[in-house]
Amino acid sequence: MVEARVAQLTGVHAVSALGRGAEAQLAGVLAGVPAFGPVGRFDTAARRVTVAATVSEVGTLPDELAAAIDAACRAAGLDRAQRAGCALLLAVHGGPAVGPTPAVLAGQLATRCGLSGHTRVYTSACVSASTAVADAAARITRGDVERVVVAAGYLVEPDQFALFDAGRALAVDGAVRPFSAGRRGLLLGDGVAAVVLESSTGRRRGVDPVATVAGWGRAGDAFHPCQPEPGGTGLARAVDGALRRAGLPPQSVGYVNANATGTAQSDTAEAAALRRALGGHASRVPVSSTKSVHGHALEASGLLELVVTALALRHGELPVNAGWLGPDDSCPLNVVRNRPQRTTATHALTLNAAFGGANTALLVGVG
């Protein structure tokens, strides 16, 4: 009998204001202490909001991405020869006015890190990285490739900060409060992450996979250039796709790392999407948004959140939803509050949504 092809996470690495390395991310999301503080990297005097979750000593984005890719490949036990031929899917902002263009950056990273396979650059805003992971998993499971590196990065910089401030998207109270009453908006955060996705070749090398990307889904709202569809239909279809690919029912989902940015309409739409996709299970499954501690890493958010979701599930404790003030009737969910929640669950969803009504769902499995 031929073994079904799966997409395993064999090496992960991430950097955020919670610290450097995968274990620092897990410790940070379980501690549940928000990492937001005054931005010292550029002048914010003209902005309504002046805080973000930034890494204190950070390199350039190309250097941080190269280091993350190297670290993820080392974690996966890949030597230089095994990296050759490996594809690189990169998620970054698409229109930087300074620095290398995304395509040049991808080429430089592939050369620096010894990845000589196909490269693709995703610039789909806040679903860039999660779309890249979905594509990587699809290509691995259908047998196109054995191994893909997905990397993503966003470091808080003055232009996007000014844009989010101008759009009144940032939380003026300096806290991210997903699904909570009194939530005021999002806060930005640094995020650089890289993962190695492989078929069963990792296990054949003796590598113990961190987790499996068991399912994925991508769907559009068809609603508005930048607002989510209030009923959550697009995100619900993405969750449906992830469950269908995994061959699992809604009740198998033991945790949801929600997209929830702490924005009034978006969190409400996501709660509706969970009810639509998971039915009655939506009010029981533990939910949190780790953006409440590491902030919104924009194009990199999907990969940073995949890493923390996989690590938390494997560890058996679910991250706290920080910033909680009280329940909001429009978000009737079982939000993880106060302290991490022990779990024996084997599957978790990590969700992302973006401008343009773009939605993704990744279903992670362990055990």
Next chain:
Amino acid sequence: MPGFVHSDFAPVVVAVAERCLRRAYGSAGVPAGMRTGIVLVSASGDLASAQHVRATVEAGGRIGPLFFFQSVPNSAAGHIAARWNLRGPVVCLSPTGDPYTDGVGEADLLRDDGDADEVLLILIEQAPDKPTEAVAVLLGGGARP
């Protein structure tokens, strides 16, 4: 185009997309049940807006809120999706090779993988000294030439 300012990026994206969809489906629109994805390929995204934001921030000025809403290429794709009820995935790429090849590769993956029945592929570039150029192609699905 309401909601979009300063740059011709979004208007040109929408113009070629609507011509393409009208040729395929006329006034009837996309058939019910069809999941049409959008793949938007652009090397630099909305360069004119990004440069305006960079200059304004550098000078210590304030940015108009509409620039936030058009700060990523997804916004233009979302505008088309809303008008034409395109419920498939929205994917924006910066090409690492030939833009059409990159875009078709992504479109084929979305269709083969099952999240899209057809894909509206849009290629657009803004150059400093030339008019903005864009092409839209509908790939797969029930569209007839």
